[in-house]
Amino acid sequence: MVGPAGQRRPQTIAAAAIALTVLVPPLTGNLYYVHVATVIGVYWILIATLNLLVGYTGTLSIGHIGLLAIGAYTFAILAGTVGWNSYLALLAGGVLCASIGLLLGLPSLRLPGFYFAMVTTAFGLIVSELALAEGWLTNGSVGMAAPTFPAPFASPDGFYTLVTLIGALVTWLCWNLARSMWGGRMMAVRDSRIAALSLGIPPARTKLIVFVFSGFSAGIAGGLFATSQSYITPDAFTFNLGLYFFVSIIIGGRGSIIGPFIGAVLLALIPELVGSLQKYGTFFYGAILLAVVLLIPGGFGELAARIGSGPKAGTSDATGTGPDLGRLHEAITRL
């Protein structure tokens, strides 16, 4: 996937800038900054792949918070209560969430988008209710402690490094997908289901594959989230947190990877910086979401791309050249 002309260089610069920013928190020596950066990193592991689902295939999953919770509890139970190896427990959370994604998505992704949004909303509600109800497993509202990872990832800086490494890996996978022919395939499903069908691209299967992938990464994010909080209760997985995932993607821009990343960082930092905003946080998310949908449906990412790229819609008409029939014949007939 080549993308619109002249977009590559700014993206490389942005990637380099992000790589540098990631190094800053440990250098400050302030543990609180490292913690905030770690949590944002964990969120990003979920958001990066949710972005493929929401931003690229146009499928609205509101229930990813439920997957995060399942990943977190799986990790806390397996690595804590049962005593598994931390990495194995982390992986188990990912696999479990991927399977749940398959079970949820298989029947519901065939249906119009609102159905899937509602099915995932229901899933989120059910998970939070069950986390509270199944005390024998989750300790109910008391919550449970989450173990850390073995050295060298045990210290706050070490754990931040682990999260950064996994985050970079996930970003790399998403980046490859977006640049490969999958980028076009996902966007075809989003923008024109009918065109996709006519080209032999099955929309439901495309969404399902992406949903399972994002389920896996949400499960991994959940395990890391548990460690980052050291103690989890059902209250940690609020609808508002799920909303945050969603809003970062929409304001960052559909069909962009860096946009949602910047969105995720900014949205997480603003309430940290402006304390008074915390109370109004959710209202603020709703307001931003509405404003973006109404004013710049493509998100800031697309806005930036539009300002950056030259010709506007419909300006460069007739190519002036007629068809080259010899070349055409050759292109059609060769195998």
Added chain:
Amino acid sequence: MTATAARPMFMADAVTRRFGSVVAVGDVSLSVEPGQIHGLIGPNGSGKTTLLNLLSGFYAADRGRIALGDIDLTHVGVTRRAELGIARTFQTPRLLGSLSVLDNVMLGGWHQVRSTFMESALDLPRPRREARAIRERATALLDGVGLGRVARQRADTLGHSAQRVLEIARALCMQPRFILLDEPAGGLTVTEIAHLGTIIATMRDAGIGVLLVEHHTDFVFRTCDCVTTLDLGRIIASGAPHAVRTHPDVVKVYLGA
């Protein structure tokens, strides 16, 4: 190998489709041969687009049979028909405006991709190789239809006629055996129609069977090897262009109404 297996025909056999009490297409039989341009004309609401949707699989037929050679397609879905070599375009081009012109054409190559999601995510050699092959074909097709110079632009920066041609190039990238064009000349200038005619003729010469649904009867009679006329969902004439053109019912439909 028998002649039918080597060069299968694409055909509809006594196909009927109703919407409520309205018979949109009634008992229509038609066949397109490889290397043939088959025109489909008729006044507004005569069932042309419905027939095209039946052939491409967007609508299911209430009665009748659709087949590609020996393969019965009647109950086969749209994506499977695309894989079997039935390509189509739309009355209003359905392009992906935010993708480049080249990427739009490359989408046509998807059903030949064998590499998996994870192979693409890990950027392994196979998906790269496949993408390269499809990109080469797409580039050649774009050069062929005259859009080579704008390959890197966003598709929504193209004008109307270029968008129509781009959609045809995308359909060709599927390496189809048959291609169904839904009013490709709509809104085109005389020169552009002439270019379109040469592109369609080239497709035929390359062995593709073309079904051309069109309003411009002149263009159809000039371009096609065989013409079918629909009125109120039924065939009123079918055969060689000159015969259909002078058929009394066709004359009545076009001049009388």
Added chain:
Amino acid sequence: MLLVLISGLALGALYGMTAIVYNVTYSTAKVLSFGTGHFAMVGGIIGAFLILGLHWPIWAGLLGCLLVGALFGYATELLAVRRVLVSSDQHLWVLSTLALAIMVQEAMGLWWGTDPTPFPHLFAQQRGGLLDQKYWLPIIAAALMAGGLEIFYRHTLLGKIFVAVSEDDFAARARGLDTGRVRTLSFVMAGTLGALSGFAAGQLTFADFNLGTTLSLAGFIAAALGGIGSSLGAMVGGVVMGLLTAFTSHFFGAEYQKTIAIGLLALVLVSRPQGLFGRPLMRDV
């Protein structure tokens, strides 16, 4: 056991009314608003505020509550639907109505407080139990709403215009009907009816800012279960959902209230998306 039955029916009536509100907007705009349940939430809180807080008489409280509901419906159409429908992007209206619903919910939480508060009795009442008005009010309101809508659609000019627009938007426009205005009116009507349902069920649900999302979900499941577009189906779907909720929380405990009802019904929907009574979904080219 009879008490469980009647509370299930009352809850079902509320869900059924929410489902009907979905139908009202879906028929004219083909939009399912995420904030459909929030109409009822606003109705409950405004009703409680006017009657208990400002000591208005009950009739005035009801009127005021319906007026606010109508305004909310109008605002939904104006802010979250009108502009978005033009862009023809299928999933934008899901986002915009979700965003508006969240804003209203949070605004209510900040203003009213996050704890559910009691809703006033509308009639003097000696005894609770089976005859408690908190059960009968929503049931009566639901019956009136379903019947009233039927009369509206069949026997009034405006109702017939609504039907014409819902059946064929394009043809209605060709005949000179202002479909945009019909859409606005249908949202105003949806807001009013939603507020009415929240007012009628106020004593059952309490005035709770958090009610909206659950109700949007339950109402949608009820509507989809009954086949979207049918008032009777909406009521049947609502009652099934309500009874299921009441009986599961009776037998398994309140902590499974949502899980079992929502889970089971979501399962039905996913396996039979057209609902129990509806026709298969049509998809256009």
